[in-house]
Amino acid sequence: MGIIQPYGDNSDRATFPIMLILSMPLLPFIFISSFGQGEGDTLSKVMQIISLLLPFILGFVLGNLDPKIREVFKGGNTIILPFLGFQFGSTIDLVKAFQGEVLLGAIVVTVIFWAVTLIIPFIVDRFILKRPGYASVGSSSLAGVALSIPSLFASYTFTGNGQTVLGSDLISTSVAILAFVLLITNILDPFLVRWNMNYYFKHHHDDAVRVFSAEHPELLVQMYDENGNYRGSHHNNHSNKAVEIKK
Numbered sequence: 454m455g456i457i458q459p460y461g462d463n464s465d466r467a468t469f470p471i472m473l474i475l476s477m478p479l480l481p482f483i484f485i486s487s488f489g490q491g492e493g494d495t496l497s498k499v500m501q502i503i504s505l506l507l508p509f510i511l512g513f514v515l516g517n518l519d520p521k522i523r524e525v526f527k528g529g530n531t532i533i534l535p536f537l538g539f540q541f542g543s544t545i546d547l548v549k550a551f552q553g554e555v556l557l558g559a560i561v562v563t564v565i566f567w568a569v570t571l572i573i574p575f576i577v578d579r580f581i582l583k584r585p586g587y588a589s590v591g592s593s594s595l596a597g598v599a600l601s602i603p604s605l606f607a608s609y610t611f612t613g614n615g616q617t618v619l620g621s622d623l624i625s626t627s628v629a630i631l632a633f634v635l636l637i638t639n640i641l642d643p644f645l646v647r648w649n650m651n652y653y654f655k656h657h658h659d660d661a662v663r664v665f666s667a668e669h670p671e672l673l674v675q676m677y678d679e680n681g682n683y684r685g686s687h688h689n690n691h692s693n694k695a696v697e698i699k700k
Contacts, residue, residue, distance in 0.1 A: 457591040460650065462668045465588055470513050472592065481602050555626060559633030566634060567593060585653045585664055587646055594642035595635040603627035655683045 457465060515522050574589035603624045654661055654676040665672050676684055 457587050459672070460585065460587045460669065470509060473509065481605065485605055555629045555633065558630040559637065562630055563634050563637050566595065566638065586649050590646045590649050591642065594638040595631065597635060599635065600628050600631050603631070
């Protein structure tokens with residue numbers, strides 16, 4: 454939401470709602486409810502799924518019917534991010550979080566998470582969709598809402614040879630692992646995006662002109678001089694200061 458803001462165009466804004474629906478706890482919830490026996494009947498489970506989808510579908514429809522609605526809620530993403538962070542951060546048990554098994558689990562899960570959400574999407578983004586790759590890299594950080602997934606298991610009973618009920622200790626450990634994955638990926642992801650885009654602008658001038666000339670020509674001015682040579686981050690900083698002095 455925040456990382457790709459300098460680069461995002463209409464294509465990113467169009468695909469973001471779909472990606473958001475697929476990356477929220479909807480799919481884990483469907484999986485859990487299919488294999489577990491939860492509290493309540495089938496209708497209540499269906500209504501829980503609908504309650505997750507309804508706000509997104511409503512915003513998707515209204516935003517396309519009236520562009521002014523899109524402008525009204527344009528800055529809402531930035532406003533809610535700190536509140537989401539506070540909400541999920543307050544649920545983390547620090548004593549549990551710094552145990553050895555939690556740290557090791559977080560590293561393993563981070564590697565698996567990036568293997569699925571970073572490598573494959575980046576290949577598709579760069580070489581199939583012919584995009585710079587910032588969208589795939591920028592969306593490879595774990596969202597805070599993922600911390601709510603383990604608690605979904607708490608209300609479900611799974612039956613195999615016997616009956617197994619997931620305890621609160623396992624739930625808290627899972628939340629602690631996901632919290633560390635969230636911390637690692639959200640700290641490193643902006644640096645990965647910056648590194649990717651610096652490399653992209655340096656080695657793909659013609660493609661950058663194709664992608665950014667329509668909606669973000671200011672990026673091209675910042676990254677290239679009048680001869681189309683790459684400025685570099687150091688030169689770019691001095692260039693911006695020079696512009697500010699002239700103003």
